[in-house]
Amino acid sequence: MALCTIPCAIYRGGTSKGIMVRGRDLPADPTERDRILLRLFGSPDPRQIDGLGGATPTTSKLAIVEASSRLDADVDYTFGQVSIDEPYIDYRPNCGNISSAVGPFAVNSGLVDVQRDGIATVRIYNTNTDALIVAHFAVKDGRFAPGGDTSIAGVPGTGSPIYLDFFRIGGGVSGSLLPTGRRVDEVVIKDGRRFRVTVIDAGNLTVLMDAEELGLLGSEVREVDMKHAWPTIEWVRQQVGRMLGLYDEHEIVNPTTHALPKIALVHTPVAYQTTSGSAVEACAYDISARVLTMGRLHPTYAVTGAIALAVACKLPGTVAHDHVSELGKAPGMIRIGHPAGILEVGAEVEDDTVPRVTKVTLMRTARPLIAGMAWI
Template sequence: MIKQNSRIPCVIMRGGTSRALFFHDKDLPRDEALRDSVILSAFGSPDIRQIDGLGGATTSTSKVAIIKKSERDDADVDYFFGQVSVDHPVVGKTMNCGNISSAVGPFAVDEGLVEAVEPITRVRIYNVNTKKIINARVPVKNGRALTEGDFAIDGVPGTGAKIQLEFNHPQGAVSGVVLPSGRPLDTIEIDGKTYEYSFVDAANPVVFVHASQFGLKGTESPYEFEARADCKDITRLLETIRGTAAVTIGLAKDIGDAAKNSQTLPKIGIYTKPVDYVTPDGKEIKKEDIDIIGRLFSMGRMIQAYMGTGAVCTMVAANIENTLVNKIVAGGGDGCKKLRIGHPFGIMEVEAELDHSPDGIDVSCAMIGRTARRLMDGFVYVREE
């Protein structure tokens, strides 16, 4: 049953290789539990098809962004990100999404939350989840965010206007430190076998493991991985390592709690050195065009492309001596200021302004280029609870 007051203004936007429902903060309930209920209903969760809502039944298309004009001196808008579970009644709130971050600037321009300035409008975004500032440089024409352009990103058909995202001082986004365990490389024993992993916190915390430890090439697509007979066994191992890292960072009290209450963070990914491979849509990726191959997982599933925040974290990891990423990256990675990551559907590039010192690494800014587009605006109708 739908009540008239359950009609809520909503915008659907693609940001990078993800898609989200965008809401103004003022249009949602103040009570957190009621707000979560409204969001879940809007997406049609929990349901593996999300058939009764606007979700796309994948982690990349089940995301929410809530925006309001900021009262901070260093920001124009406040942006809250939520990872909406497809099959559980959960709205994850501990992380940010770099791809969806790229749509926040265009949304702010088109909704009149910032003054439109041609040809580039700088939008200062405060991410509520990580308490970090992101600068978005948004192309603008005739008072609105420009959509058309010649910038292409792998994983999205066609081209669009380039949005430059600058993550200011991304290190320690959740834990407050770059290396939550205090070490660049950790080990864990599972079922009598020892696994190595690196746990790095920058933009979002990510656990890095080597594909070969799990009998993987590292070039598998999500479809190939899920078709493997040992997919569930590998996923269980990855979840055990990820859950251990969640306990380390204080997001869960044990591995079981991490699987239930900290599904969105930390992320985990498998990595290997550059080799030639072919994407599911037939694109040939040459080893000389990439520095590392990565496959990130979100909520137990390998994602189709690569997370923007994950790219930032991978860049930081490449610059920390003796991390797994640092050992894999061509040239050793130390002092790397541009990183090319081979993902399931192509290549993602990330750049950084950073300095090394005896006290560690100082990342003043990490940058990625994305495109974004408003797909629809209107109202979403939510069920009466």
């Protein structure tokens, strides 16, 4: 392939980092597009040494952004989870953390006109999940203003807050908020053990498991403390995926190439120490949760996974509702305890005959790291 260049930028969005590109700068043919993007990231290679990828699931992420032709959106945004050791990009899920960088990137790239100073509002259509995300953030001199006093768990330093409202988020992958039609299902694995799960499609298609059934304490913050449960968790994840028809009958599935469904473990709040050594009391949050992404323990908590969890906490009968505090069951914010600290998410859920999500709200920070031309 001849040497060429492609305009791009690298942004931190929440606790993730991704490469941002405009749709117009990519080939229309999907095969050629992905070939160029894999070279941009340096995949497949465990170190992504010959590209710009960060060699971890949370830093090997892609956002394709372009002006939207929709009346309800300013930009269209397609997320890609770029496999590190396989030549594959998964376009089925979305990433809420990277979503927080889309509005600032759109403003800085000239895709959206905003006032010179104040609060900008950017309407983002996520093509992966057919959802609308509305971002509100500060601008100065017509550009995103990243500086501020807001901190989020898992990111050193502070920044300006970015408020995200997620609309139309139920059933983005499966077509239904509760894809199985039930709030709890039972999965039987090959050794005969049975596990209760809640399958919920909000933000991302997610399987929620009871951490106690796996012999976990809810205080684990490192992979080594949970490794004994990994094979069981992956078996359950794949069983649910096949039950929902996500994979072909004889398809070989592994965590690094098949990001969906996501899977998370929930537990009643317990006192624990974060990965940075800070003490968190049980009364400081509403539910303990750990989420896996591409077979790895997420260092914080994936935003789209937090959306699914927050919605499940509001629905009686789910695995999450069994473990969330009474405060978390009530209208308002839910405080999720994760390895790096606490994430707050607000979920408005109408629990009628067919439950419906009105809106999910959360706050992130983001920062542009570099912009320019990448050699391909």
